[in-house]
Amino acid sequence: MSSLVLDRVVVSAAGVDGVVEILSETSLEITEPSIALIGPNGSGKSTLARLFNGLVTPSSGRVVVDGIDVAQDGRRARQHVGFAFTDPSAQLVMPTVLEDVMLSLRRTHRDKGERRAAALAILEARGLAELADRSVHTLSGGQRQLVALTGVLACDPQVVVADEPTTLLDLANGRLVGDLLMGLPQQLVLCTHDLDLAARCDRALLIEGGRVVFDGPAPDAVDHYRATA
Amino acid sequence: MSSPTPSLLGDYTPGASWLHRLRAGAKLGVLMLVGLVVVLVREWWVGLAFVALALVLLAVAGVGVRRVLRTLRPLLVLLVVLVAYSLWRASWQVALEQAADLVALILLATVVTTTTAVDDILDVIVRALGPLRRLGVNPERVGLAFSLMIRSVPLVLTIAGETRDAARARGLERDPRVWLTPFVIRAIAHARDTGDALHARGLGDD
Numbered sequence: 001m002s003s004l005v006l007d008r009v010v011v012s013a014a015g016v017d018g019v020v021e022i023l024s025e026t027s028l029e030i031t032e033p034s035i036a037l038i039g040p041n042g043s044g045k046s047t048l049a050r051l052f053n054g055l056v057t058p059s060s061g062r063v064v065v066d067g068i069d070v071a072q073d074g075r076r077a078r079q080h081v082g083f084a085f086t087d088p089s090a091q092l093v094m095p096t097v098l099e100d101v102m103l104s105l106r107r108t109h110r111d112k113g114e115r116r117a118a119a120l121a122i123l124e125a126r127g128l129a130e131l132a133d134r135s136v137h138t139l140s141g142g143q144r145q146l147v148a149l150t151g152v153l154a155c156d157p158q159v160v161v162a163d164e165p166t167t168l169l170d171l172a173n174g175r176l177v178g179d180l181l182m183g184l185p186q187q188l189v190l191c192t193h194d195l196d197l198a199a200r201c202d203r204a205l206l207i208e209g210g211r212v213v214f215d216g217p218a219p220d221a222v223d224h225y226r227a228t229a
Numbered sequence: 230m231s232s233p234t235p236s237l238l239g240d241y242t243p244g245a246s247w248l249h250r251l252r253a254g255a256k257l258g259v260l261m262l263v264g265l266v267v268v269l270v271r272e273w274w275v276g277l278a279f280v281a282l283a284l285v286l287l288a289v290a291g292v293g294v295r296r297v298l299r300t301l302r303p304l305l306v307l308l309v310v311l312v313a314y315s316l317w318r319a320s321w322q323v324a325l326e327q328a329a330d331l332v333a334l335i336l337l338a339t340v341v342t343t344t345t346a347v348d349d350i351l352d353v354i355v356r357a358l359g360p361l362r363r364l365g366v367n368p369e370r371v372g373l374a375f376s377l378m379i380r381s382v383p384l385v386l387t388i389a390g391e392t393r394d395a396a397r398a399r400g401l402e403r404d405p406r407v408w409l410t411p412f413v414i415r416a417i418a419h420a421r422d423t424g425d426a427l428h429a430r431g432l433g434d435d
Contacts, residue, residue, distance in 0.1 A: 053429050075431060083429035090422035091429075093380055095240040099348050103376075104430060106369075112352060135240040137383060155430060 082157030142173025276329025
């Protein structure tokens, strides 16, 4: 498994009343296959998750992914860490499903024929081949999230960070996406409000007010959150 | 399933027509040439001739009448304003020419986008801009910007429809400020989200 390290990381931003600390000084190392980030809205979960892919830059401190300093070598870090967003609509940037997966492969497959074949094989492997020529506008919410995840996985990342991937989905699709994520061979960082899903991870961080207030086995963290929320 | 999204320019629909088989570069070149002719020749009948040509090509591409109408629906308000203004300031010939030119260009662009995969368009742009690499231009990035523009048209129309519906639900549809402000904010938020998604996938890093 990869090693994700936050070394005295602080994230702050300019607010109306001066500088606001979104994430207070945090140091931790993640080596478990799956870790959940849980906590109330606005607690800093997404900010923490986005650090690993370079989507958020720390105000101070270092983020290191398998020895790659994310601030120094963002390109390699992004190749290493895939990111799935809450709303897949923003993530699906091409008109059809096949084209969107092909877009992820442009860097690794320069030949168009190979790129197309590889994208079709990836869709086939995920059981999504029948959606290949569908417009992304016509997909259901669950299908959209599955296709968006497929686009992320097509880049062959070592780590997958998913930011509330089931929030916009109904129960059945939420389960489908949750099962897919929990079955991935990649290391998973899962930012979620779905506490049942979070409890299936190896470890969980409970984040409140920009601080990690509990760090331990996922079921214990979930129990702690339920007891204190 | 048909798209509920108003799809100005349409989406790529795989098919086996000769238009589908035609190279993307050739289609884009012809579209550019026809665009120049439509804009430079100021005769109403030329515009109408190109509308007729576009309708024939759409039929060849297998695009149905309902989809053509759906493509044109978002243009309706603009067309009415354009025609009314031209009738007031010029003549019926000018009004007809401008309306026909606009409809012809949109329909011809639809022929290209419905018969050409965006990936192919991206390849053409990247190839065409290749020589500019030494001047610091990143062809992949420019190609991606074009693809995103095509992708964003229906999305922006969807956001416009949703914000107008929200205003209508409160009985405020007559005040454009009520829906224009949230529309602009949501469109910008969507652009930022898309930027984040591209960044996360490492697209544009090359």
